[in-house]
Amino acid sequence: MPKSYTVDDDYHHSRLDKWFKNEIINLPHSLLEKLLRQNKIKVNKKRTKSSYRLQTGDLIEIYDISKLKPVDKKKKIKYLPKKKEIGFYDDYIIEDNENFIVLNKPIGIPVQSGTKSFKNLIDILKNSKYFENSKPFIVHRLDKETSGVLIISKNRKFAQLFTSLFRIRKIHKTYLAIVYGKVNKSIKMMKDNLIYYENNKKISQKAVSNLKIIKSNEAYSFLELNPITGRKHQLRKQLLKIGCPIVGDDKYFLNDRKRIKIKNLMLHAHKIKFMINNIQYNFKAKYNSVFEDFLKKNI
Secondary structure (H helix, E strand, C coil): CCEEEECCHHHCCCEHHHHHHHHCCCCCHHHHHHHHHCCCEEECCEECCCCCECCCCCEEEECCCCCCCCCCCCCCCCCCCCHHHHHHHHHHEEEECCCEEEEEECCCCCCCCCCCCCCCHHHHHCCCHHHCCCCCEECCCCCCCCEEEEEEECCHHHHHHHHHHHHCCCCEEEEEEEEECCCCCCCCEEEEEEEEEECCEEEEEEEEEEEEEEEECCCEEEEEEEECCCCCCHHHHHHHHCCCCECCCCCCCCCCCCCCCCCCCCEEEEEEEEEECCEEEEEECCCCHHHHHHHHHHC
């Protein structure tokens, strides 16, 4: 007799192979495909593919796999925050409801851990009161150096919803930036093919952003930016391409320009808006005092 499982809301629209590896046993993908071909895994009494998107209430039947051994997962070392760190972010929360939080991410902390960053926002927040009966799901990212409005989902259902809204460009973001030089007034939109490298493979991706000059002088420009696409470091790369890199950017800059010494990257995610179930959501995050002081003194 097969063992039966019913898909809950957390795995609605997740791939079958992801559900199986998370909930049953972590097998090599080739072996999982073999089990599917042998009808040892069925969904709603039918043979299916590993890429099948599960629906809440789906019946999954799994025939005897007790002799199979799991592949060891690489254990991620998680950051364990101190109590004062957990409470530190209370002042940055903009919205807190049963499905997601919105916060004004400060500069200097990455959203998740990486090769160069151990301390991270997700590991801190998962220990906070905001995720007592849930866990945080990342739905979009901000660079470590970038401040501003950030959404973190409290359940898989809303994480998938936000991911879909981002993919179909129904979530609209507005950034503020202070850049070197006087931006040409004729530039209303930046369209580029940005180059990335993955496993030594060169990848070109189209990037589009709207640009509006708020204030400017010969030395600096204060800009409002609306990225249409969502490429890695998109705004930073595009502003460098027009010869006006962001103040404080130590990765994308012009060698022939005299750069001031400042720790903050002058890029801030200012607003985000979207609609869910015919309800319009608008969130705004105030830029920090360093950004404000620089703006007052220089533009």
